[in-house]
Amino acid sequence: GDSVTQMEGPVTLSEEAFLTINCTYTATGYPSLFWYVQYPGEGLQLLLKATKADDKGSNKGFEATYRKETTSFHLEKGSVQVSDSAVYFCALNLRPGNQFYFGTGTSLTVIP
Amino acid sequence: ETGVTQTPRHLVMGMTNKKSLKCEQHLGHNAMYWYKQSAKKPLELMFVYSLEERVENNSVPSRFSPECPNSSHLFLHLHTLQPEDSALYLCASSQLLATDTQYFGPGTRLTVL
Numbered sequence: 001g002d003s004v005t006q007m008e009g010p011v012t013l014s015e016e017a018f019l020t021i022n023c024t025y026t027a028t029g030y031p032s033l034f035w036y037v038q039y040p041g042e043g044l045q046l047l048l049k050a051t052k053a054d055d056k057g058s059n060k061g062f063e064a065t066y067r068k069e070t071t072s073f074h075l076e077k078g079s080v081q082v083s084d085s086a087v088y089f090c091a092l093n094l095r096p097g098n099q100f101y102f103g104t105g106t107s108l109t110v111i112p
Numbered sequence: 113e114t115g116v117t118q119t120p121r122h123l124v125m126g127m128t129n130k131k132s133l134k135c136e137q138h139l140g141h142n143a144m145y146w147y148k149q150s151a152k153k154p155l156e157l158m159f160v161y162s163l164e165e166r167v168e169n170n171s172v173p174s175r176f177s178p179e180c181p182n183s184s185h186l187f188l189h190l191h192t193l194q195p196e197d198s199a200l201y202l203c204a205s206s207q208l209l210a211t212d213t214q215y216f217g218p219g220t221r222l223t224v225l
Contacts, residue, residue, distance in 0.1 A: 043202055043216035046215070103154060
């Protein structure tokens with residue numbers, strides 16, 4: 001079935017370190033891919049998205065490229081900050097029906 | 113400000129209680145969703161409403177009963193819940209059912225004793 005698999009956490013990094021959170025997907029169609037972020041005590045916020053192969057989504061220094069050949073959408077940031085500490089969710093959306101599939105989330109803690 | 117609000121933020125209830133969760137979106141969207149977020153598990157889509165009509169019900173037990181009186185409000189009525197129903201319940205909305213970006217509320221943390 002359709003699903004998303006992302007690397008398990010928790011991930012702990014020092015400030016200014018490079019971040020990669022892996023995400024791979026399985027889908028029968030041509031999904032849109034998303035990264036959502038959840039800060040403590042809050043709901044999920046859209047971080048970035050890509051709607052077709054080779055698209056790159058970017059926001060707030062984060063990037064992810066839609067790789068159809070490897071069915072991946074890895075999240076990267078060159079220099080993390082303490083304020084990036086949150087849980088990150090990879091998700092895909094298949095149409096019709098607007099069915100979302102989320103990964104289990106990866107907790108990131110950035111220490112000064 | 114996400115534009116989607118949920119009340120209450122925290123709820124503790126016994127298995128025999130009846131309670132309701134409320135979601136309100138201020139974005140002018142036409143589709144609304146309920147998700148369940150449990151530890152170590154992917155978000156589970158529970159219900160989908162489009163233009164106040166239910167379009168998705170993912171095999172959710174009948175002890176959960178949704179209601180969508182208008183496009184801005186969504187309720188989740190709870191009765192005779194089980195301890196394993198303890199979770200974070202998230203509401204989301206999107207402009208249209210076919211729009212691929214959803215906006216989430218902060219969630220209601222539910223504990224069933």
